[in-house]
Amino acid sequence: MLLPAIQYGPWSVVKKRMRTAISQLKRGKGLDEVMTRDGMLDTTEYPGMLVLSGIVIGSVPNFHCFMPWMKAWDVLFDPNMPTVPTPIEDAVFETSLRTSWGVLGLLASDSNSWLIPTTRREPFLHAALAAWDEMDAVGTRYCSTFYGERLWSVPNNLHYVLGNMGVPNEILRAPLPPEGPRALLRYIRPPN
Amino acid sequence: MRDVRTQTTRSVGSSSGVAARGGPELVPGKRTLTGADGLQLGGAPGAAPPVPGRPPAAGPSGQGDGKRGPARAQEAPESPRVDRLIHLLTTTPPARGVDAWDEAYAFLNGLSHSLPDLLATLSGAADRGYLPALLARALAANLYAAAAVVLSALYAVELARTAPSSVTNEQLNRAGVILDLISSDQQLQIFEYILNQRGISVAVTTMMEGVVAMRERKAAAAGGGGGGAPGSGTGGAASGASATGGAPAAGGPATATAAGPAPVEPLPWAPPGDQPIEFYIGNEAHKGIARKYKAAHGDDTVRANNYPLSSILYTLDRLGRTPNAGALNDEERALMPDIVNLTRLHLYEIKPLAAQRLGAAKVKMYHGLFARAGVAMALGSVSESGTSGGVPAPGGVYLFWSPEPGVIVYQYRRARLVPVPVPEPEPVIVRRWRLELQPLTPQQRAVVTTTTVGGAMLLVMMLLLSPVGI
Numbered sequence: 252m253l254l255p256a257i258q259y260g261p262w263s264v265v266k267k268r269m270r271t272a273i274s275q276l277k278r279g280k281g282l283d284e285v286m287t288r289d290g291m292l293d294t295t296e297y298p299g300m301l302v303l304s305g306i307v308i309g310s311v312p313n314f315h316c317f318m319p320w321m322k323a324w325d326v327l328f329d330p331n332m333p334t335v336p337t338p339i340e341d342a343v344f345e346t347s348l349r350t351s352w353g354v355l356g357l358l359a360s361d362s363n364s365w366l367i368p369t370t371r372r373e374p375f376l377h378a379a380l381a382a383w384d385e386m387d388a389v390g391t392r393y394c395s396t397f398y399g400e401r402l403w404s405v406p407n408n409l410h411y412v413l414g415n416m417g418v419p420n421e422i423l424r425a426p427l428p429p430e431g432p433r434a435l436l437r438y439i440r441p442p443n
Numbered sequence: 444m445r446d447v448r449t450q451t452t453r454s455v456g457s458s459s460g461v462a463a464r465g466g467p468e469l470v471p472g473k474r475t476l477t478g479a480d481g482l483q484l485g486g487a488p489g490a491a492p493p494v495p496g497r498p499p500a501a502g503p504s505g506q507g508d509g510k511r512g513p514a515r516a517q518e519a520p521e522s523p524r525v526d527r528l529i530h531l532l533t534t535t536p537p538a539r540g541v542d543a544w545d546e547a548y549a550f551l552n553g554l555s556h557s558l559p560d561l562l563a564t565l566s567g568a569a570d571r572g573y574l575p576a577l578l579a580r581a582l583a584a585n586l587y588a589a590a591a592v593v594l595s596a597l598y599a600v601e602l603a604r605t606a607p608s609s610v611t612n613e614q615l616n617r618a619g620v621i622l623d624l625i626s627s628d629q630q631l632q633i634f635e636y637i638l639n640q641r642g643i644s645v646a647v648t649t650m651m652e653g654v655v656a657m658r659e660r661k662a663a664a665a666g667g668g669g670g671g672a673p674g675s676g677t678g679g680a681a682s683g684a685s686a687t688g689g690a691p692a693a694g695g696p697a698t699a700t701a702a703g704p705a706p707v708e709p710l711p712w713a714p715p716g717d718q719p720i721e722f723y724i725g726n727e728a729h730k731g732i733a734r735k736y737k738a739a740h741g742d743d744t745v746r747a748n749n750y751p752l753s754s755i756l757y758t759l760d761r762l763g764r765t766p767n768a769g770a771l772n773d774e775e776r777a778l779m780p781d782i783v784n785l786t787r788l789h790l791y792e793i794k795p796l797a798a799q800r801l802g803a804a805k806v807k808m809y810h811g812l813f814a815r816a817g818v819a820m821a822l823g824s825v826s827e828s829g830t831s832g833g834v835p836a837p838g839g840v841y842l843f844w845s846p847e848p849g850v851i852v853y854q855y856r857r858a859r860l861v862p863v864p865v866p867e868p869e870p871v872i873v874r875r876w877r878l879e880l881q882p883l884t885p886q887q888r889a890v891v892t893t894t895t896v897g898g899a900m901l902l903v904m905m906l907l908l909s910p911v912g913i
Contacts, residue, residue, distance in 0.1 A: 309715030414742025
């Protein structure tokens with residue numbers, strides 16, 4: 252899987268880069284442009300974890316996949332219109348859905364704030380299902396603590412969205428059926 | 444990991460130990476530092492009274508190290524002890540040689556019977572710019588019987604005054620090694636002091652947690668308490684915390700499944716880079732427990748470890764609640780609670796078992812802050828799913844449970860958790876299982892013991908690798 256090079260490195264380095272990236276997003280620059288400015292890295296060629304939540308410090312490089320979404324949400328949030336996303340926030344969300352790395356960023360549990368508006372959940376679900384195989388093929392390198400796991404095993408926003416669409420929690424905590432997350436769609440309850 | 448956490452108080456607390464006082468009070472926004480005798484200490488360096496004698500080499504204003512956090516030390520020191528210490532630092536020479544005498548450290552050694560007094564005195568001197576002078580002659584502490592206590596307090600005061608982004612692993616290692624040499628009660632008093640600081644690095648509080656957790660493990664190993672030793676017959680039915688507040692006998696409630704739950708195996712002992720062991724242990728406990736909680740509440744909006752109150756209040760706003768963020772000041776909005784469930788409005792603080800009281804005080808402080816912001820947050824229930832069980836730890840497991848509302852405590856144990864069937868009268872329709880602690884396998888032990896470590900960490904590793912008496 253290809254991930255933006257800007258996400259890769261020790262946390263202290265990535266954090267600094269992301270500070271710049273977030274200010275660029277706030278000024279209205281496109282997510283694609285901001286994230287891919289340093290090119291893309293193939294996860295098979297670079298060691299390290301794909302971090303979905305919980306900051307991993309230390310000098311070891313990892314892909315900090317929840318960035319910039321986790322920190323950007325606070326910056327793009329407008330306290331004067333708390334329940335309505337700003338146009339920039341909407342633009343970042345929509346752009347994220349167009350790429351696998353963007354979907355992975357939103358899938359990170361530390362990006363949960365982006366999925367609070369209910370209108371975003373269905374588009375996100377479709378994008379996540381479409382990118383699932385590519386993301387899952389990375390294997391046991393996803394982490395929210397300090398050891399690698401398969402994507403489904405790490406708390407993530409697909410659990411959140413499916414859970415809020417009616418999929419029982421015990422199903423979300425169980426191993427994924429061989430058909431993948433699509434198999435869980437049958438548990439979705441129609442909205443009231 | 445929580446990146447930067449700001450603490451908002453500077454109360455050292457009274458002279459009695461944490462356990463003797465029925466729990467500490469964490470008061471956000473409090474800006475005075477009160478010693479055992481009620482002395483008001485601290486103050487803006489510039490407002491300090493003239494100091495007798497010569498100034499220290501680094502100069503009495505600021506810290507001389509350029510690392511001081513911006514919000515620190517606006518108080519005026521008034522303690523005669525602080526004046527006395529500064530007088531000794533400025534008028535007497537440092538010790539030269541092993542048989543020498545150091546007036547300043549002899550004085551501090553005399554204060555070591557009361558750790559809060561010692562911390563207050565060192566804090567007062569540090570507030571007036573004498574921390575570099577104290578550190579420069581710190582070796583002299585070893586001339587006296589209470590060297591470990593004095594140095595532990597000194598390093599805690601140093602860490603509390605180092606800007607969050609400037610705390611080094613070397614500083615953490617040095618403090619961790621010396622903190623391991625003092626009693627559990629003294630460790631807790633220093634932990635309380637650290638928790639009460641404003642603008643402190645989260646790495647420091649996490650490292651303190653790790654120190655306490657590792658001591659606890661050794662105590663549990665020596666006493667065989669908590670966790671239910673394999674074959675000891677102390678396991679009993681797994682139904683949460685025991686009446687005495689110890690670990691649940693089997694590391695969590697029993698589960699009813701046809702096949703047993705998976706065992707919880709130790710993970711490799713692999714601190715990334717030169718990460719201090721204590722930090723590693725404390726940090727991974729927080730992550731692992733938060734992960735378990737999140738997994739149990741997949742459809743809830745949960746914030747854990749890394750989120751300042753400002754962000755949490757924004758999220759509550761987005762969820763359609765209307766918190767009043769303006770009711771909190773900047774320092775309060777920068778605080779980071781351990782677990783907040785924004786769907787259920789539940790709060791938890793995670794602490795090692797020995798620091799349960801500190802966790803209770805802290806969660807009550809957060810509860811008060813949310814209330815002030817107009818959010819009716821509740822202390823999380825002790826029976827909530829995801830608040831008890833076992834999670835993998837570096838070279839062992841963490842047992843965790845909620846002994847009182849809003850508090851999750853954990854124990855680090857060098858062992859593995861394996862499922863055992865709960866004895867039930869036949870015929871069994873659905874087998875119930877509980878997890879029980881078992882010693883590491885020889886292979887697992889070998890992996891840990893062959894891990895190489897260097898420098899100051901070696902001492903801590905040797906202690907950690909002491910025989911496990913679960």
